[in-house]
Amino acid sequence: MIKKLFKNIGPGTLVAAAFIGPGTVTVCTIAGVNFGFNLLWAMLISILATIFLQEMAARLGIISQKGLSEVIREEVQNPFFKSVLIALILVAIVIGNSLYEAGNISGGVLGLETVLGSQNYMMGPFYVNALSILIGIIAFALLYVGNYKFLERVLVSLVLIMSISFLITAIITKPNLIEIFKGLVVPKLPENGLLTVIALIGTTVVPYNLFLHASLVKEKWNKPEDISSVKKDTVVSIALGGLVSMAIIISAASINSDTIANVSDLAKGLEPLYGAFAKYFLAIGLFAAGITSAITAPLAAAYVAKGCLGWKGNLKSKNFRGVWIFILVLGISFSSLGVKPIQIIKVAQVANGLLLPLIAGILLWVMNKESVLGKFKNTKTQNFIGLCLLVFTIFLGLKSILKVLNVY
Template sequence: MSKSLEEVHQSVSIQGKTSTIKKIVAFFGPAYLISVGYMDPGNWATDIAGGSRFGYSLIWVLLMSNIMALLLQSLSARLGIVTQRDLAQASRETYSPFINYILYFLAEIAIAACDLAEVLGMAIGIHLLTGLPLMYGVLFTVLDTFLLLFLINKGIRKMEAFIIALVVVIGFSFLIEMLFAQPEMGKVALGFIPTLPNKEALYIAIGIIGATVMPHNLYLHSSLVQTRKFDRSKTGIKQALKYNFIDSTIALNLAFFVNAAILILAAATFYKNGFFHVAEIQDAHQLLAPILGSKWAPILFAVALIAAGQSSTITGTLAGQIIMEGYLNLRIQPWVRRIITRLIAIVPAMIAILVFGDNVSGKLLLLSQVILSLQLGFAIIPLIHFVSDKQKMNGFHISKTTKIASWIIAFCIVSLNAKLVFDEIHGWLQTSAHPMVLWFTVVPIALGFLVLLLYIICNPFLSKFKHDVQNHLPHKFELTFSQLESTKKKNIAVAVDFSDADERALNAAFELGGTEAHYTLIHVVETVGAFFYGENIKDHETTVDEKLLNQYQEMLTEKGFKVSIKLGFGKPYKAIPKIVHEASFDMLVMGTHGHAGIKDILFGTTVDNLRHHISIPLFIVKL
């Protein structure tokens, strides 16, 4: 299995940092990328709805959600730091392919809901600030993909700095808004006492939980912590866990401040003045100026909304990449991954706006957060199981106290979601003109997901985890080959791409050449920078690929093979022939996944393009 976010994996070195302050600063960063997911536009919709309808009374829900988030994010970081696996990869190694496909499908639904909120939020912010139609704002968010490509090629620290700058803009904007609103601090304090005025408050509360504790953040955090390269000793891992917890505490408290500020702003302006049903962000923006008496209030509101949307779209797209690669073990070209993830969000938003108009945006935002909340159980429960497993965590499993607290949180979330689903389906059955249609469609689907949830809860208690999973990392190869008495192939080139096809290709080459032949391993870097700068590119993916190629060479040399390596850049069907022509190879061996047609656009170049550019035999090994 490939590394999570290979372009930036272990790209920030902690080693060599002597002072405590330098170590803390070096570890800080991942949680701030996570925190933007807790203050994205979806939160704004639920916070504004909660504040305008129920005043300050739901602040306790935000506090409870923040405590839940801190615990769950610390579990996610622990999984990534200790096992060097993100949540999606850990699930793929644990559950059967059938279960993993369902979990992947649910995770994609969560990503789509999350991205929908972020795309709509940023589009609304652009509309409020510039007057451009909402559809243009949605289309403008496509550019986020290219911004992400630019930032990630500049390194994870540059991306973190950009996100932190946007978080500062959001925080500063709401600090000024609080000065304008002048909330009643006594009533704010009373809002920390748990209370639910009515059934509608429960719906809003679940939406707030869904907006605050977000499933895609659990996948993302377990991956981002792996961008730090530190001492893998027990002391080093303990230190990494401690500093990442501090990072999470500071970042999530900042997110809590923003969410609380939005709810307090809605309570101090709309609820106080009798505007009890302000759920649309556009309505909130329009009312701020006349109520607060300042033209800067709506401007700061729109600027903060754009900053929130921009930052959360970047992290949401990264989460989509992590989920796709982790569950499906796909290694497709980065720009393709990110375009797909962005389209999953943009297409539903465009259809909804075209069909229902601009006024549907607020309802879509609120619905997206409820969908996120419903999906939480399918991410939280596997996470708790993984970090509780002594063998999987190699002694860094969570304590009994933490385990009990985690299960209480999971139980609360799943119970609230179950009640919401039951109430909604019951309402549909009561009001539908054709209830039998629902009995044969919606009800079976809901029961199916309930069975899946029960399976995920009970499975680890009924059977042991499968620890001896197939792993295709270089140090886990088990190579077997037939020894030949003589061989005609003395100089063999082998194309590798760090996928499942490599093992078959290498074994086939060894059967042809034995231990007497010389092998050259060829890998082509296909990043955007590689196309333009060729061998002069020094991006993170090139560094990672070169490191993996060296690991291949070291491992095979130890087994007695004569091996050299060669890195190419750009299109494989051009780069590989160029390398082949520069040396006198007897044969080129290449593994293939057997895809063709549209899959070549996603996964790379066809063998047909390659074979027409070389003059030596091409041996194809199909996976």
């Protein structure tokens, strides 16, 4: 049964692993603490939007047998627009992910520290966090193997551990099921809740996952007949990811405190109410979330660089490894030394805010090209939903940029 489970699960789980990182866990925690179950509807919309966009990216990957960045490089004909677009993609995803990687590793460290305590050591003039280096070494070893099937199995296992941990934590808090249902189907926007809604959507509908999915799907499937398997994998995996995010919101909603700023605080807040087991389940979930994102962020950036720059080769090629090693080493360094490159991260966030609607628009355009997809191009219904999502991503992108620039 376990063998069959691994056989049928594919790249969709890696996409779920990518978007349920420490950032998502923290945003979901804050949403639950500040607004209870009232923003569950926003997470539901995020998941539906993610499923739709990721299905298009996966369909493109399996039919064209190319990554999204490769298709963009080949299909965009205007030299100036192509150069600007590729530069924006490289800045937002390759440079951006190298900075977000510190957050991914730090999130995994928070999970370990909740159980093991702080592991900082003095090395010359610096305090070095040994747990950051440990997580970095684990991520390096898994990526260096360069075997997609092995990597997939490891990430699927971590996602299952993460899912079980967060779901058990939510069950322990014995939430009101009627209130949860109302939170899901009755949209409410509490006072000061708009930015949290934008954050929930922004941490779920992630631009680099569109590139990651289109590239990974062809590692597992290569025939049009596999499209039904691809769709099933996408829907089930991302829905499971959404369930995990909702479980975090539900767990956080049970805590009455204004002092909780992240999931580590949530773990400490749950302990006196629900016992030490709640803290341990949450800590394991956060560790799994951190390490899965610490693997998928460098992997996505390497695929993007490979497609944008026209590199050949596979997961073991020198250029491919060079990109993810650079990102991972930078992430380990920033995380272990406690460096927070806020200004550079803000630039990356602005670039991602611009990139999401741009990539969604180009993806929609490509999905209508018969020369690329043949009979598997978008239907009229898919185009209508896609246009609605495009307008939505433009709104989200503008709001994200204004938030970073402190213009409200």
